[in-house]
Amino acid sequence: MNEDDCFPLLFSRRECSAIDAHVRMAASxxxxxxxxxxxxxxxxxxxxxxxxxxxxxxxxxxxxPPAI
Structure with missing residues (x-):
């Protein structure tokens, strides 16, 4: 992540990284x-x-997708 990430938000880099990771792992x-x-x-x-x-x-x- 670069310095511009989360600019309009009041999240720390750690919070931004966590959000980024969780969204990337989402399947839907x-x-x-x-x-x-x-x-x-x-x-x-x-x-x-x-x-x-x-x-x-x-x-x-x-x-x-439904679990098998």
Missing amino acids: KAEVAEVLDRHDLSEDDFIAGFPGLAKAVQELPDES
Whole structure:
């Protein structure tokens, strides 16, 4: 992460890294929504603070695939 990450947000680098990691591990938009909720982060703030990651989330399915 560089110095511009999370610029509009009041998160520490550690918090930004944790959010980034949790979102990257998410398998669906629903899981991303849970991550944002756990970090008390609105969708608008997520888009502002993590624009590249927010674009990647758009490619995820809405729901996780069923477990086998």
